[in-house]
Amino acid sequence: MPADLAVIGLGHLGLPLAQAAVAAGIETIGYDSGPTTDSTLSAAEIRRMSAAGFRVTTNATDLGRVRTAVVCAPTQLGADRALDLSAVGEAGRTLAARLRPHTTVILESAVHPGVTEDYLRPILESGSGLRAGRDFHLAYSPSRHDPGNRTHGIANTPKVIGGLTPACTESAHAFYARLTEKVVRARGLREAETVQLLETNYRHVNIALMNEMAVLCHDLGVDLWDVVRCAETKPYGFQAFRPGPGVGGHGVPLDPNYLPHTTRTPGHPLRMVGLAQEINNRMPQYVIQRSATLLNEHGKSARGARVLLLGVTYKQDLADQEGSPAREIASRLLDLGALVSYHDPYITGWRVRDRPVPRADSLYEAAANADLTILLQHHRTYDLQGLAVKAQLLLDTRGASPAGAAHRL
Incomplete structure (x- = not known):
């Protein structure tokens, strides 16, 4: 079945985002090639998400049926203190093979400046044959999820977004405006x-x-x-x-x-x-x-x-x-x-x-x-x-x- 949103990576960033999307009435699927690794949501909360229509899939074909895809792949520092982007790359390649025109792709993983445009964009373009900013929208939004915070959640924490083009920014803005009270536009990626x-x-x-x-x-x-x-x-x-x-x-x-x-x-x-x-x-x-x-x-x-x-x-x-x-x-x-x-x-x-x-x-x-x-x-x-x-x-x-x-x- 088609869905409005695919969250790629169901760890400490992805699963809470999916929870907020489901709560906002957005038809959401979660994709992860490995087991769910988030430990901040209870089993009861995940059951409620499922009852509301949330579906976890390992079938990458489902990614080709969504309007918005948010990449929440984990990134960590290696022993040399360089950022390991391998999970972001894997998520990008998986999505690229199914990417359709007019899809909005947003990266939320913690990365250094330049990754969305210089690393993820070529992966998406080469794997899909589409061009970012022309055939699909590409944007970045830093996650501000604070596990265990009882005062501030996704709905009442301002969301920053920046797109490859102004149209990309507006597309990302339209998506996050369904989740949170305030969306802040950055100048760019x-x-x-x-x-x-x-x-x-x-x-x-x-x-x-x-x-x-x-x-x-x-x-x-x-x-x-x-x-x-x-x-x-x-x-x-x-x-x-x-x-x-x-x-x-x-x-x-x-x-x-x-x-x-x-x-x-x-x-x-x-x-x-x-x-x-x-x-x-x-x-x-x-x-x-x-x-x-x-x-x-x-x-x-x-x-x-x-x-x-x-x-x-x-x-x-x-x-x-x-x-x-x-x-x-x-x-x-x-x-x-x-x-x-x-x-x-x-x-x-x-x-x-x-x-x-x-x-x-x-x-x-x-x-x-x-x-x-x-x-x-x-x-x-x-x-x-x-x-x-x-x-x-x-x-x-x-x-x-x-x-x-x-x-x-």
């Missing part, structure tokens, strides 16, 4: 792509500043969390960010030094972004350092110490572990000879170095038996006042515990 770059780097740079402040304030004996509480009362010129054990999530900071040669800016790297990444990457080791010091101060060695990790997901009240610092922290603790266990209400099984990590069934009993309990993610089910009473030592890396109830980052 690269401006829209650079919005994604700026927003992601803004987050990482500001978190890095707070992580540096956390280390400084601890050394000075200053309560950083109280400093932030006071600073955020300023009604202008300040936005509160908070430190943590590391930066997780799907959005990755992009430094032009690691972009493909055709889009690189020699002599003008975003030095602050590279430095921010270095600072944020050091935080798991800083957590280990603080943990070892706390144990030593209480007459215990990290070797043989029972350490309980609380919350191993990257974000509060979600099951998503993408980029969570918990895995590196657990690995470093194991290197020190610690006996590591974990508790997370959203994760029933967890492996580090391909070995299962014991899961605590009774939270309070586990905290009482552990030499050190480390809060890595503050899920709302955790009663930190009660945990602070039960735990022998509690290191709070999120600043969520009441003042004086635990050692805070």
